[in-house]
Every structure is written in C-alpha cells, then in structure tokens.
Amino acid sequence: MHQEREQSIAVIGCGYWGKNLARDFHGLGALGVVSDPNPQNAKTMAERYGIKARMFDEIMNDESIDGIVIAAPAEVHAELAIEGFEAGKRGAPSADASLSG
Numbered sequence: 001m002h003q004e005r006e007q008s009i010a011v012i013g014c015g016y017w018g019k020n021l022a023r024d025f026h027g028l029g030a031l032g033v034v035s036d037p038n039p040q041n042a043k044t045m046a047e048r049y050g051i052k053a054r055m056f057d058e059i060m061n062d063e064s065i066d067g068i069v070i071a072a073p074a075e076v077h078a079e080l081a082i083e084g085f086e087a088g089k090r091g092a093p094s095a096d097a098s099l100s101g
Contacts, residue, residue: 008032010059010089012080013071014041021069022049032065056080060087067091 007030011022014036025031026049034049035056036042042053059065060083067090070080084091 006030007066008064010035010054010065010068011045011071012036012056012059012068013073014038014045015071018071019045021071025069026051033059033062035059056083060084060089065089 009025009030010033011018011025011031012035014022014034018034018036022031022034022045031049031051033052033054034042034045035054036045039053046053054062059068068080068084070077070084070091072080081091
C-alpha cells in the first residue's frame with residue numbers, strides 16, 4: 001500500500017495573523033517552516049514549534065514544501081502569491097490579493 005507523506009506548509013509572515021496560522025497548521029501536523037522579513041520574528045516562532053525559519057526565496061526553491069499561507073501586509077500578497085504559484089506551491093493568501101494592485 002502506498003503511503004502518502006504529510007503536507008508541509010510554510011507560513012509567510014510571523015505577525016498577528018501569522019502566529020494564529022502557524023498555531024493552527026502546527027496543530028494539524030502540517031507546519032513545515034516559517035518566514036518573515038524580520039529574521040528574529042521568524043526564529044522566535046520557529047523555536048516555539050520546533051521547525052526551521054527560512055527566507056522566502058529558500059522556501060520557493062524547497063521541493064519538500066507543498067504550499068504557502070501568506071500572512072503578510074495586504075499590499076504584498078499578490079506579489080508573494082504569484083511567486084509561490086510560479087514556484088509550484090499551492091497557496092492561500094489571508095487577505096484580498098486584489099489590494100496589491
């Protein structure tokens with residue numbers, strides 16, 4: 001019988017919403033990595049959940065990460081989502097991506 005591996009999700013943004021999303025995905029056993037422009041924010045969250053903190057570009061090049069959840073300011077959602085989709089990641093922005101122009 002073929003056993004599928006668990007999905008690995010990256011939470012992009014470790015602020016107010018990112019903290020909630022990381023907690024939820026960790027609870028589901030799917031949190032693989034976190035990223036934030038402020039490396040200390042990402043490190044703190046990563047240590048809380050026993051995972052790695054990585055830069056966004058590293059996540060985009062990591063084939064073990066299946067998808068991204070974007071918890072960044074609305075004005076950068078579209079840009080991050082497009083980069084994620086182009087890298088083959090499934091994605092879920094947490095705000096209306098049309099605000100990014």
